[in-house]
Amino acid sequence: MPLIEVTLAEGRTPVQIRTLISALTHAAAEAVDAPVDSIRVVIREVPPTHWGAGDVTIAERRGAPDPRAGT
Numbered sequence: 001m002p003l004i005e006v007t008l009a010e011g012r013t014p015v016q017i018r019t020l021i022s023a024l025t026h027a028a029a030e031a032v033d034a035p036v037d038s039i040r041v042v043i044r045e046v047p048p049t050h051w052g053a054g055d056v057t058i059a060e061r062r063g064a065p066d067p068r069a070g071t
C-alpha cells in the first residue's frame with residue numbers, strides 16, 4: 001500500500017488540495033502499478049511562520065516582519 005506524504009505551506013484552496021491528492025494517487029497507481037484503492041495520500045499544511053529556509057520564514061519572504069524585530 002503506497003503512502004504519499006506531502007508538506008506544504010498553508011494557503012492552497014480546498015480544490016487545489018483535492019486536485020493534488022487525485023494527481024498523486026493516479027501518478028502512483030501508474031508508476032508502481034498499485035490499485036487506486038490501496039494508495040494513501042496525506043497532506044500537511046504548515047503555517048508560513050513555521051517554515052524557514054536560510055534563516056528566513058516563508059511569511060518573512062512574503063513581506064511579514066521578523067517577529068524578533070523590536071525586542
